[in-house]
Amino acid sequence: QQQVKQSPQSLIVQKGGISIINCAYENTAFDYFPWYQQFPGKGPALLIAIRPDVSEKKEGRFTISFNKSAKQFSLHIMDSQPGDSATYFCAAAGGTSYGKLTFGQGTILTVHP
């Protein structure tokens, strides 16, 4: 029940294209859903996050779509750039400690020039 399932495992997109990564959760106590970007050998960096009271949040080229009834959320990267090539993790937290994040399995994104 604590799992967050992420797909796809890897994704190849052409420059300028849209990258879409999906996540699904089971624990209804989760009420905070961040996305992190990680480059090799580095710590994860917070990209964007959403709470269940909204269905969509946009920050620059990054958009989170959230479907509470389906317990799913997704990250859309518009106008994907080679510099976006990294591993992306969705995560979820809730209850008394938002620092106890449950991470998805990760998606390796490659953007070809």
Added chain:
Amino acid sequence: GAVVSQHPSWVICKSGTSVKIECRSLDFQATTMFWYRQFPKQSLMLMATSNEGSKATYEQGVEKDKFLINHASLTLSTLTVTSAHPEDSSFYICSAPGQGRLEQYFGPGTRLTVT
């Protein structure tokens, strides 16, 4: 965003020895910090919650006597891997909440290699 640092960034130790990893919040105070472990090409797994002024709480399956955590001040938490073995080789990453409580900021990680 808030800045979290870790030291060292990379450490090699011999099997049976202990190694200490530091996690610091540079421009903010953190009464709670979190330690994660990430094996190559895998996701992050929460190991423990570090609490300033009290004992750390460990996730199920994490040996508290092997992974000693000390939250010495409002800006410093340390993780000591005791009697390290090759299977402890991993990427250890700490995080701390920002002022908004929700956002968690991660350190750059420490690569531990046990030979």
